Amino acid sequence: MNYMTSTESPSKISTDCLIIGIYKDNNLSIAAKDIDKTCDGLITKLIKNGDVSPMLGEHQMLHFVNNINAKRLLILGLGDRSKFSINEFKKVNESAAIAIRNNKLNNFANYLTLEIKDKPNTYISARQSIEVILNNLYQFNEMKSKATDYSCSPKKIIIAISKKENANKTKLACEQADAISAGMNIARDLGNFPANICTPTFLAKKSQEIAKSYRNLSVKVHDEAAIKKLGMRSFLSVTEGSKEPAKLIEMHYKGAGSKQPIVLVGKGVTFDTGGISLKPSPAMDEMKYDMCGAATVIGTIAAVAKLQLPVNLTIVVPACENRPSSSATLPGDVIKSMSGQTIEILNTDAEGRLILCDALTYSEKFKPKYIIDVATLTGACVVALGHHRTAVMSNCDELSKLIINAGESSVDRAWALPMGDEYEAQLKSNFADFANIGGGGGGSITAACFLGKFTKNMKWAHLDIAGTAWISGDKKGSTGRPVPMLTEFIINQSNEKSS
Numbered sequence: 001m002n003y004m005t006s007t008e009s010p011s012k013i014s015t016d017c018l019i020i021g022i023y024k025d026n027n028l029s030i031a032a033k034d035i036d037k038t039c040d041g042l043i044t045k046l047i048k049n050g051d052v053s054p055m056l057g058e059h060q061m062l063h064f065v066n067n068i069n070a071k072r073l074l075i076l077g078l079g080d081r082s083k084f085s086i087n088e089f090k091k092v093n094e095s096a097a098i099a100i101r102n103n104k105l106n107n108f109a110n111y112l113t114l115e116i117k118d119k120p121n122t123y124i125s126a127r128q129s130i131e132v133i134l135n136n137l138y139q140f141n142e143m144k145s146k147a148t149d150y151s152c153s154p155k156k157i158i159i160a161i162s163k164k165e166n167a168n169k170t171k172l173a174c175e176q177a178d179a180i181s182a183g184m185n186i187a188r189d190l191g192n193f194p195a196n197i198c199t200p201t202f203l204a205k206k207s208q209e210i211a212k213s214y215r216n217l218s219v220k221v222h223d224e225a226a227i228k229k230l231g232m233r234s235f236l237s238v239t240e241g242s243k244e245p246a247k248l249i250e251m252h253y254k255g256a257g258s259k260q261p262i263v264l265v266g267k268g269v270t271f272d273t274g275g276i277s278l279k280p281s282p283a284m285d286e287m288k289y290d291m292c293g294a295a296t297v298i299g300t301i302a303a304v305a306k307l308q309l310p311v312n313l314t315i316v317v318p319a320c321e322n323r324p325s326s327s328a329t330l331p332g333d334v335i336k337s338m339s340g341q342t343i344e345i346l347n348t349d350a351e352g353r354l355i356l357c358d359a360l361t362y363s364e365k366f367k368p369k370y371i372i373d374v375a376t377l378t379g380a381c382v383v384a385l386g387h388h389r390t391a392v393m394s395n396c397d398e399l400s401k402l403i404i405n406a407g408e409s410s411v412d413r414a415w416a417l418p419m420g421d422e423y424e425a426q427l428k429s430n431f432a433d434f435a436n437i438g439g440g441g442g443g444s445i446t447a448a449c450f451l452g453k454f455t456k457n458m459k460w461a462h463l464d465i466a467g468t469a470w471i472s473g474d475k476k477g478s479t480g481r482p483v484p485m486l487t488e489f490i491i492n493q494s495n496e497k498s499s
Ligand code: BES
Pocket: 272, 274, 290, 347, 349, 350, 351, 352, 376, 377, 378, 379, 380, 382, 437, 438, 443, 466, 467
């Protein structure tokens, strides 16, 4: 993809499609005013006749407009000017993506970026418009015998800027948006593949392919024998009932010499049946998404490697299936984790924490500056925060704030839930050091407290993405979240002089 910035007036820009907007109450955007002038009051006339709507997200494509150099003119409704901020901007760019796809555009010039007043405006608006548009052009056709004829991948995008001084910052934003979108696409593909294709072995192969395509990126895959040797009995207890071999995948991006790495750990349960504590049938297919933590961290390291950031980043992915069989772990079984702590498995469906705890213990050897695990861990998280925000739980306020701020600026938001002794006490077991489930409420928090028992020596945060990693219903599919938030976090880390 080729990205360009331009201070050219909208009527003069040469492009297949010029994108402008109109607000309610005959209120024209900067570019719409310009076009209205050069085109003899065209925009005002269209509004007066009701041929274009200023309602948020509505759009109208005009062809063969006189007096402009663009081949087409896309007019988008921006709603109330006073209410137009980043969320509305994203919504409008979604509509633009629909028009871009329906017209199979090869290139376009986006002048909506001039309308965002948040600071630093050009940076944020360029980032968001490219991310939103590329994200909405995404399609998953891998498993269809005939791909739908909707595919559209523009080759050139022009972003309008108000001042030449903003060009460099905006170009950087375009590059970052491009890398983040590529990372999201990797994460979305991995999530959308069904469990009969996306096995732990498949995840390992994909990681190897990705490692080959970027400089400074390497991969190491441990098989079951190696996992056993490491003493990861908790991880292995989950895969006991499955014929598919488990894998422990690690990837290392080295962009900053001997600096302490950031470590991301992603839950890679390629299908979660619940095991002997079997899940109910309705919507069980969605448990193919139970490896979205893994997909997120793989997508993030790909984005970071694409940007070649001056930072060290390691990802660790425990990958396996959770299935019942005659060899599956039974409720009440007690196992010893890699840390030496023993766990009573009261519910085999609380398996995510069982694979993550050993991966977290293993990751201590990298001496992480920060360690963050990412997991579709609890249904309770969806109850608490719905599908809008990722939950953050941490033993380090400074880290939790850095993550939440990265979520705000990348518009891929998160919200903190508390932790504490009173929640941790719910994990009490009569037969082992503790149980894998907490009686009583606060299921997302007790899950985090369980993981907290394995991260005492590290600055750690846990992200529960059960509500944000995929969408159900007729738009069912993986979202690629929270690749933007985590990449933003790593970008910020790479800008820190002292780290
Ligand atoms: N993968 C699920 C969590 C999940 C469920 C995510 C539904 C999104 C939608 C996880 O392994 C799980 O089964 N968690 C249990 C924990 C319980 C047994 C303590 C849950 O949330 O029901």
